[in-house]
Amino acid sequence: MTTSLGATATAASSASAEPGPSTPAPADELGVRAARIRSAELEEQIRTDPRRFRVSTGDRPTGRLHLGHYFGTLHNRVRLQDLGTELFVVIADYQVLTDRDVADDLPGHVEELVLDHLAAGVDPARSTIFTHSAIPALNQLLLPFLSLVSVSELGRNPTVKDEIAHSRQAAVSGLMFTYPAHQAADILFCKANLVPVGQDQLPHLELTRVIARRLNHRYGSGGVPVLPEPEALLSAAPLLLGTDGTKMSKSRGNAIALAASADETARLIRGAKTDSERHISYEPATRPEVSGLVLLTALCLGRDPRQVADDIGGAGAAALKAAATEAVNEYLAPLRARRAMYARDRGHVRQVLREGNERASAIAETTLNEVRAAMKTLY
CATH class of the missing domain: 3.40.50.620 (HUPs)
Incomplete structure (x- = not known):
């Protein structure tokens, strides 16, 4: 993992703009x-x-x-x-x-x-x-x-x-x-x-x-x-990003807690903001909400986000949210089990x-x- x-991370950061060879970089x-x-x-x-x-x-x-x-x-x-x-x-x-x-x-x-x-x-x-x-x-x-x-x-x-x-x-x-x-x-x-x-x-x-x-x-x-x-x-x-497309934060109510239940996780992801375009793609600069869900799914699956987006393709936001929910809950299941064990003592x-x-x-x-x-x- x-x-x-x-x-x-490398794939995600490679989209950021860099000054051209003739443009001095800021300090x-x-x-x-x-x-x-x-x-x-x-x-x-x-x-x-x-x-x-x-x-x-x-x-x-x-x-x-x-x-x-x-x-x-x-x-x-x-x-x-x-x-x-x-x-x-x-x-x-x-x-x-x-x-x-x-x-x-x-x-x-x-x-x-x-x-x-x-x-x-x-x-x-x-x-x-x-x-x-x-x-x-x-x-x-x-x-x-x-x-x-x-x-x-x-x-x-x-x-x-x-x-x-x-x-x-x-x-x-x-x-x-x-x-x-x-x-x-x-x-x-x-x-x-x-x-x-x-x-x-x-x-x-x-x-x-x-x-x-x-x-x-x-x-x-x-x-x-x-x-x-x-x-x-x-x-x-x-x-x-959080479920509203902005930075994930406890104070904004857009975060999926590590301790959240599987049902709570599903509810939060169902309510996540997407956009009107049906075809799913990984374009952080122009489609931050959709790309945020794609990236979350990719991180939990250990895959490249562009491959995840390509697999979902024209199946739309509902399929993306279902994939994200399954990936997050499966990934966090061992962590949540350990947390529940420690919480009992x-x-x-x-x-x-x-x-x-x-x-x-x-x-x-x-x-x-x-x-x-x-x-x-x-x-």
């Missing part, structure tokens, strides 16, 4: 191209020596994960774990305190995230799942990190801009504003040297690299860095989190002491 996912596009080249090199190094890599990634606990999360991030986390890298998954509970609706049931949302990871194949014996709020030393790193970045640098960060633009609050909190520095602490507390990201997150990771670089320059000695500058492993996962779920918190806390304490020693603040 890894191979087919990569092939599908940000040059950065993405460089990241793609470097990511290919990193993938080869992972295959050769996976244990040299420590991976940091995570989610905000705002509800159950959906198929967009699975094909976008979860599948890749399990792949990296199974290759032999050391994986740290942060459940960023502090980052949802600005959302009252979510924070009201924070323990429930945290447990749902743990269940989704366990069901997807994240193994707590080989990987560490932990929460922000349980790791005091990680959060203490935020203070020296904030001293290394300016207010304007935080404000220019794309994620902060997006959060501000979409915030339902009357005013943006200081916690939300410091999100990029907090994410740097999530990555650097364990000295992660690899972070899987989409290309839209490259500027975010660059600020983490800037913080590490400045800390090393200011407090390092003898040319020995205090913290690594983590590299981006650019995700090849395609954008999976909430004590085990909480134990996984306690052990992950203990492991992450010990590592964070060591890193914090090293940073304090470098800053000469160990008294």
Whole structure:
């Protein structure tokens, strides 16, 4: 399935426009191209020596994960774990305190995230799942990190801009504003040297690299860095659209949750938006709704989306939706069975989190002491 996912992603991304040979590429596009080249090199190094890599990634606990999360991030986390890298998954509970609706049931949302990871194949014996709020030393790193970045640098960060633009609050909190520095602490507390990201997150990771670089320059000695500058492993996962043809999102009600029942999945796909053209084709730029269903079906079947579209052909949207429903339910059946098994033992779920918190806390304490020693603040 890894191979087919990569092939599908390549096919999906090949349709994107690229500047012609005589047209200079924008600086940000040059950065993405460089990241793609470097990511290919990193993938080869992972295959050769996976244990040299420590991976940091995570989610905000705002509800159950959906198929967009699975094909976008979860599948890749399990792949990296199974290759032999050391994986740290942060459940960023502090980052949802600005959302009252979510924070009201924070323990429930945290447990749902743990269940989704366990069901997807994240193994707590080989990987560490932990929460922000349980790791005091990680959060203490935020203070020296904030001293290394300016207010304007935080404000220019794309994620902060997006959060501000979409915030339902009357005013943006200081916690939300410091999100990029907090994410740097999530990555650097364990000295992660690899972070899987989409290309839209490259500027975010660059600020983490800037913080590490400045800390090393200011407090390092003898040319020995205090913290690594983590590299981006650019995700090849395609954008999976929701049932309304827009980005799949829990808040938009257009997502198929990993934990959804087979009947609920069928209902959501039956109600998915398509278009008036009967013949099914895979054309993401001009037929996003139909192409989204085709891509979802292809990902679950491990096939090329154009082949899936050709097979359905003139059978129309009803046949496409039937194929998508069957493919999704068959693909998710083992995951859903594992999730139901874990959900019956909430004590085990909480134990996984306690052990992950203990492991992450010990590592964070060591890193914090090293940073304090470098800053000469160990008294």
